[in-house]
Amino acid sequence: MKWLKSEIKQRQHLLPAFFYGLRKYVLVILVCLFMAGMLTTFSTDTVRVAAQKKNSCAECHSKLEGRLGQPSKLFENDIHNSRGLSCNDCHGGDPTKDDKAAAKSPYSGYLGTPGPTEIASFCGKCHSDASVMKKFNPSLRVDQVQEYYTSVHGTRLRAGDKKVATCISCHGNHGIRKSSDTQSTVYPKNVAETCAKCHSDGDYMKEYGIPHDQYEKYKASVHFNALNEKNDLSAPTCNDCHGNHGAVPPGITSVANVCGQCHSRQADLFRKSVHKDVFDRMQIGECLRCHNNHAILTPTDDMLGIEKGSVCITCHSAGKGFQAAKEMRSSLAAIKRRVSEAEELLEQAERAGMEVSHPKFELEDAIDSLTQARVSVHSVSVEELNKATAPGLAIANKSFEAGLAAFGELNFRRKGLAVSLVFIFFLAALIFLKIKQIERPAKEAGNDGSPDS
Ligand code: HEC
Ligand code: HEC
Ligand code: HEC
Ligand code: HEC
Ligand code: HEC
Ligand code: HEC
Ligand code: HEC
Ligand code: HEC
Ligand code: HEC
Numbered sequence: 001m002k003w004l005k006s007e008i009k010q011r012q013h014l015l016p017a018f019f020y021g022l023r024k025y026v027l028v029i030l031v032c033l034f035m036a037g038m039l040t041t042f043s044t045d046t047v048r049v050a051a052q053k054k055n056s057c058a059e060c061h062s063k064l065e066g067r068l069g070q071p072s073k074l075f076e077n078d079i080h081n082s083r084g085l086s087c088n089d090c091h092g093g094d095p096t097k098d099d100k101a102a103a104k105s106p107y108s109g110y111l112g113t114p115g116p117t118e119i120a121s122f123c124g125k126c127h128s129d130a131s132v133m134k135k136f137n138p139s140l141r142v143d144q145v146q147e148y149y150t151s152v153h154g155t156r157l158r159a160g161d162k163k164v165a166t167c168i169s170c171h172g173n174h175g176i177r178k179s180s181d182t183q184s185t186v187y188p189k190n191v192a193e194t195c196a197k198c199h200s201d202g203d204y205m206k207e208y209g210i211p212h213d214q215y216e217k218y219k220a221s222v223h224f225n226a227l228n229e230k231n232d233l234s235a236p237t238c239n240d241c242h243g244n245h246g247a248v249p250p251g252i253t254s255v256a257n258v259c260g261q262c263h264s265r266q267a268d269l270f271r272k273s274v275h276k277d278v279f280d281r282m283q284i285g286e287c288l289r290c291h292n293n294h295a296i297l298t299p300t301d302d303m304l305g306i307e308k309g310s311v312c313i314t315c316h317s318a319g320k321g322f323q324a325a326k327e328m329r330s331s332l333a334a335i336k337r338r339v340s341e342a343e344e345l346l347e348q349a350e351r352a353g354m355e356v357s358h359p360k361f362e363l364e365d366a367i368d369s370l371t372q373a374r375v376s377v378h379s380v381s382v383e384e385l386n387k388a389t390a391p392g393l394a395i396a397n398k399s400f401e402a403g404l405a406a407f408g409e410l411n412f413r414r415k416g417l418a419v420s421l422v423f424i425f426f427l428a429a430l431i432f433l434k435i436k437q438i439e440r441p442a443k444e445a446g447n448d449g450s451p452d453s
Pocket of ligand 2: 057058061067068069071072075080085086087088089090091113114115116119122168173174
């Protein structure tokens with residue numbers, strides 16, 4: 001600016017002419033400012049500042065009714081709002097202009113309302129751009145749009161189906177929250193209801209010819225119960241099995257992988273079992289054939305064996321598989337029976353006042369072993385199952401023996417007590433007789449010394 005001052009000094013006598021000359025500079029400065037303004041409109045950093053300063057969009061829309069006013073009200077709790085983003089960051093436009101036409105002039109980059117087919121790229125403008133997202137939250141994934149287009153939703157949308165879910169069907173609009181927020185539409189406990197809006201609506205889904213009972217069945221499942229009643233956030237809801245953005249039904253041959261995310265031991269055993277190949281060849285849904293997909297219930301031992309309720313006999317009516325089912329069930333039954341017998345005996349011994357805490361403690365290991373054995377059912381190998389039950393059976397036997405021993409000791413003590421009681425009575429009787437004996441001579445002596453009448 002020094003040059004400007006000296007120039008002014010030199011040309012003070014030429015002031016009117018100077019002002020005329022300065023017009024050029026002013027013009028250049030104004031053009032520069034305008035360009036900088038245009039540039040900052042596209043830079044999220046500076047938009048944050050601008051949004052805090054002036055937001056004609058929200059100001060005007062908050063005074064409007066219905067669908068035009070709603071966005072401003074909902075936006076108060078929106079994650080984008082709390083990160084300093086605003087209406088124009090999604091919709092474009094110039095939030096510094098109070099006049100509607102100026103705020104939405106063609107030069108302001110105003111986009112209007114996106115239609116269903118435009119939404120993914122509308123949100124993807126930021127969410128697919130790592131350089132934008134890392135300024136806010138470097139740990140947030142930036143593959144949602146990419147994944148979405150691999151899903152049944154995304155592929156059908158590309159093919160022109162506008163009834164499928166887009167970003168806003170699952171996340172809502174203008175009231176979007178972090179997925180960890182308990183009020184978010186995609187918070188684990190709320191996901192099922194979000195999907196059910198469409199998937200449980202028979203009329204809406206009619207044209208696709210797929211079932212619309214997933215939510216209803218899921219609600220009856222052990223998973224729903226664990227998540228909603230026991231508050232176990234590790235239990236799965238729709239997106240844990242189907243993916244958040246890549247929602248597809250798991251292929252028949254990859255179900256074990258889906259369930260195996262959490263039930264890795266059962267999945268490992270299944271993959272190594274004779275069933276893996278045959279099930280895949282026969283297009284039988286791995287875990288599903290025995291457990292269902294949405295209505296998964298708590299399994300019982302009755303699912304195994306050759307009696308009613310067994311899943312094995314739905315395919316095996318004779319041969320090795322049938323024989324194996326029978327033997328596996330009886331192997332499980334043997335350890336189960338021994339464990340409960342031991343439990344009962346130790347319980348009785350304890351009530352009788354015997355010290356059995358050690359064998360009771362050891363019996364816990366047998367119960368663990370029974371649990372392990374139930375897992376190894378998935379190998380469908382009698383040998384493997386017997387390997388799992390053997391240590392438990394040995395412990396249960398040992399605990400049972402300990403129970404018997406406790407009763408043996410109890411008997412021994414009772415006998416000992418009886419013997420000592422007899423002995424004590426005998427002693428007491430002796431003492432009694434002795435006392436009598438001592439008292440008698442004293443009485444006789446007293447009678448002798450009585451005064452004459
Ligand atoms: C002075 C009031 C006013 C301002 C400022 C204003 N709007 Fe609007 N906006 C309206 C009205 C009224 C409508 C209804 C459609 C119409 O009349 O053009 C509307 C419609 C919309 C729509 C729906 C499009 C449609 O045609 O249905 C969007 C999106 C929108 N405005 C976003 C914005 C954004 C973003 C800004 C700020 C850059 C903004 N508005 C600024 C009044 C305003
Ligand atoms: C995260 C991006 C995002 C932000 C931020 C956002 N909007 Fe929207 N807005 C959308 C999308 C997407 C739609 C299309 C909704 C649809 O199709 O149902 C939309 C639709 C609208 C509509 C049309 C509603 C209708 O039912 O026709 C209005 C009006 C609107 N927005 C105003 C605003 C205003 C005002 C703000 C700021 C307070 C704002 N939006 C902030 C994404 C956004
Ligand atoms: C079918 C429903 C569904 C659709 C469609 C969907 N989302 Fe999601 N989205 C989810 C669920 C469920 C989560 C929660 C994941 C979790 O709990 O970890 C999520 C999480 C997110 C997250 C948090 C980070 C992450 O990846 O976990 C972002 C960001 C996001 N979605 C953006 C989008 C965008 C952008 C689109 C559109 C391309 C979209 N979503 C479409 C269901 C959906
Ligand atoms: C202008 C950029 C921008 C646009 C456009 C945008 N978002 Fe976001 N979004 C963000 C930022 C920034 C965050 C906050 C990330 C953070 O700090 O955790 C965010 C957060 C989210 C979250 C929460 C993620 C989480 O942590 O669980 C969801 C869900 C989300 N956006 C969905 C959408 C959807 C749906 C659209 C389109 C309707 C959209 N966003 C459009 C920038 C944008
Ligand atoms: C806006 C409505 C809507 C919402 C919300 C929605 N979906 Fe969908 N979904 C559809 C439609 C429509 C189809 C296409 C049906 C088809 O092609 O078989 C579909 C297809 C699917 C499919 C493929 C089914 C098949 O066998 O073809 C899966 C899996 C799926 N959705 C899971 C989900 C999950 C999980 C959620 C929630 C996180 C969800 N959807 C939310 C409408 C929706
Ligand atoms: C425990 C994992 C799991 C959970 C939780 C789950 N699904 Fe599924 N879902 C599956 C499997 C596995 C299949 C594939 C079934 C097949 O191929 O026979 C499937 C199939 C589907 C299909 C295709 C049509 C059908 O019924 O076969 C849709 C749609 C679907 N699920 C939606 C949902 C919705 C909505 C939810 C939440 C209410 C949900 N799923 C919860 C595992 C799950
Ligand atoms: C995201 C993790 C997760 C996924 C995926 C998952 N589960 Fe589960 N599963 C759990 C949790 C947690 C429980 C509840 C354990 C409890 O409270 O007893 C459970 C319980 C079960 C039970 C009852 C166990 C019992 O002892 O009562 C069965 C059977 C089951 N799941 C089968 C499956 C099948 C089959 C699949 C795949 C279609 C699957 N699970 C997918 C986490 C998962
Ligand atoms: C051939 C039928 C069959 C298949 C296939 C099968 N299971 Fe099982 N599953 C059973 C039986 C039977 C039980 C009950 C064992 C018991 O309680 O005696 C069971 C029990 C379970 C349990 C309860 C805990 C336990 O291990 O006792 C879980 C969890 C489980 N299965 C998960 C899975 C998963 C995951 C898959 C797929 C990898 C799968 N199952 C495949 C028959 C099957
Ligand atoms: C969906 C049908 C189906 C169910 C359910 C099923 N299996 Fe199988 N299993 C087969 C088929 C098919 C084969 C291979 C052909 C054969 O040998 O029978 C097989 C093979 C076997 C084999 C190996 C037989 C051999 O020849 O070496 C055993 C063992 C077995 N199954 C045990 C079981 C047990 C135990 C259950 C119940 C927990 C069960 N299966 C449930 C279909 C099934």
